[in-house]
Amino acid sequence: MNDVLRLISMPFRAPLVLLLIGVSVYLGMHWTLTLPQLSERYSSPGHFILLVEYLHAVVVVVICTMPDLLLFRLSQLMAASRVVSLVVSLLLVTLAGLYLLHLNILANVLILAPAVLLARLDLVRIRVVPSSLTMVLVLNILVLGGLMAGRWLGSHG
Structure with a gap:
């Protein structure tokens, strides 16, 4: 019973989680409104563009949820060889350039x-620190759920 009360009171103890859901709902609505223009501009079907946007959101959540683990693994990989270091650096610079081209x-x-x-900082503040994989799954469910709710609101509103 105590665990149920803690879960129910979570939005009041960690309000930035609600902010994360609000931001993802807003982005879902925004993507719904700009989808016809993007599919026309890139001459690709709207479902493909939405799939790329959802995948993009999942990658952002994974990188922002586990930065210490990812950076540790990346630095170990880069320290293993100069070739790997060069390839990873080139890949990062190319991806950063692509982002800057498409603002x-x-x-x-x-x-x-x-x-x-x-949201992650707020959960740490109230001492809700599950494993990294659990945190990634929960935040991805929240973000993708908010994006889908925003798409639904954008198309029916």
């Missing part, structure tokens, strides 16, 4: 990433 993608990252980081 609307960068804007989505700049909106979603701080919301995920703040």
Whole structure:
């Protein structure tokens, strides 16, 4: 019974989780409204663009939820060989250049990433620290659920 009360009171103890859900609902509504223009501009079906946007959101959540583990693994990989270090550096510079060329993608990252980081910080503040994989799954469920709710609201509202 005590665990149920703790889960029910979670939005009041960690309000930045509600902010994360609100941001993901907003992004879902925004993607619904801009989908016809994007599919026209890139001459690809709207479902493909939405799949890429959802995948993009999942990658942002994973990177923002487990930065210490990912950076540790990446630095170990880069320390193993100069070739691997060169390839990883080239890949990171190329991806950063692509983001800078398409600033609307960068804007989505700049909106979603701080919301995920703040929600994670708020959960740490109230001492809710599950394993990294559990945190990634929970935050991905919240973000993807909010994106789908925003898409539904954008298409029916």
